[in-house]
Amino acid sequence: MADFDIRGVREDFPILSKKIEGNQLVYFDNAATSQRPRQVIDGIKYFYENINANPIRSIHRLAEEANEAYESARGKIAKFINAYPDEIVFVKNATEAINLVSFALPFDKGDHILTTYLEHHSNLIPWLRLRDKGVGVDLVDIDQNFELDMGGFNSVSEGTKLVAFTHGSNVTGTITDAERISKLAHDSGAMVLIDAAQTVPHMKIDVKKINPDFLAFSGHKMLGPFGIGVLYVNRRVFGREKPFLTGGEMISNVKMDSIKYADMPGFFEAGTQNIEGAYGLGLAVDYLNSIGMDRIAAHDKELTDYLYDGVKGIDGVHIYSGRSHERGPILSFTVKNAHSHDVAYLLNKKGIAVRSGFQCAQPLVEDKLHAVGGTARASLYLYNTQEEIDRFLSELKNITKMYG
Ligand SMILES: Cc1ncc(COP(=O)(O)O)c(C=O)c1O
Incomplete structure (x- = not known):
């Protein structure tokens, strides 16, 4: 049983009382996007009714308040992952965060990038695209437990500029040993980018401990609004990147013959940002903190083990899941x-919502899992319950009978 008031939590999420096809919604598509609590939904309305202005560009009171709302959200998010506020760059989502790095790091012909077969397309295509520039890209394989073959990281060499890997697979659920991989990569002089889109919402993340150079995640998978995400950039790599987008806000002095760029994080935040999104994400972080990430992780684990054991007992179902x-x-x-x-x-x-298909990880699902028709995926979060899993298991049994 959850170590928090799950009934109370469920009441905070208005959408959970919705009926689909005449049945009470069971929302098991949390890896695609989470639902939002009233605190975030109402907070965004509050923002537009009380704070809205373009921060930084003006010095009037409302602009100051908007700036304070934006920077206070940055501070909350920094604290949430144990970073410094200037290491938090607001972006649209994890995809944009990773693409930003792929454009901002000066990759050249002959450079080498190591990534893995466990990746979502977001942490694969930006690197595969660099092959057109003559950058070599290698992939670490997975083993029979759907875990990364750690021996594959031995191919990190002096020519390896970046090791880019997921902290949590959106297909198999595998949690990788990010601290160990990060150390292995750094010992060989490579930089490290971690896709934490599936882990920041579910467990305590400490960037000082994991020690990546870059870490990417999306607000919408952690109770926050769509259209806001985070790129964490470790202070030690400030100044190694080229600008990504250029224009307003990312400069400190402009002359026709010289441009001085702004310091981090403004350097990567060109143009008017998604202020209400950042504010809403700050509220989502408040909500997660009010329950506690350790409690959320324990609840997730208990439910996932229950789900796994239930599905394992059904004939005709094949599971692709980490230990x-x-x-x-x-x-x-x-x-x-x-x-x-x-x-x-x-x-x-x-009334049960699950994802199906290649889950934006076609090489993994097709080439490694050999699931040519894709997989179905149930993904859970803090408001899900054992009763919902029981309903899911009962329907899944009916489906397997239909297909003989
Ligand atoms: C592991 C992983 N990485 C990256 C992403 C991309 O997230 P977004 O679409 O929010 O950019 C996802 C989304 O499902 C994901 O699961």
Whole structure:
């Protein structure tokens, strides 16, 4: 049982009382996006009714208040991952954060990047694209437990400029040993980028401990609004990057023959930002803190183990999931003889929302899991319950019977 008032938590999320196809919604698509509590929804309304102005550009009171709201959100997010506020760059989402790094680091012909087969396309395509420039890209494989083959990191060499890997797979739920990989990479002189889109929402992340150069995540997967995400940039790499987008706010002095850029984090925040998004993400962080990340992680783990044990007992279902101590609240599976979209369609008929297909990780799902029709995926969060899992298991049993 959750170590917090889960009924009270559920009441904070208005959408959970919605009915789908006449059934109470069971929302198991949290890895795609989370739901938002009233505190965030109302907070955004409050922002527009009380604070709205373009910060920085004006010195009137409202602009000052908007600036304070924006910077205070930055401070909250920095504290949440144990970073300094100037290491927090607001971006649109994890995808933009990773792309930013791929444009801002000066990659040249002959450079080498190491990434892995466990990646979401967001942490794969930006690196594969650099092959056009003559940059070499290698991939670390996975083993039979859907964990990274740590031996693959031995190919980090002096020519390796960056090691880019996920902290949590959105397909298998595998949690990688980010601290160890980060150390291995740094020992060989490589920089480290971590895709933490699936872990920051679910566990305590300490960037001082994991020690990446860059870490990316999205607000919408952690109770925050759409359109706001974070790129953490370690202070030790300030100044090594080229600008990404240029224009207003990212400069400190402009002459026709010389440009002086702003310091971090303004250097990477060109133009008017998503102020209300940052404010809303700050409120989401307040909400997560009010429950406690350790309690959320324990709840996620208990529910995921329960889900895993239940699904394991159903004939005709194949599970693609990391081992208990190495997985986040994600379970991918296939039903014998059924396409993953059909499984999701049938579950939806009973009000249960799951993801299906390649989960934006086609090389992993197709080449490594050999799930040619994709996988279905149930992903959980703090407001999910055992009763919801029981409903899911009962419907999944019916589906397997239908497909013989
Ligand atoms: C592991 C992982 N990385 C990156 C992303 C990309 O997130 P976004 O679409 O918010 O940029 C996702 C989204 O599902 C993800 O699961």
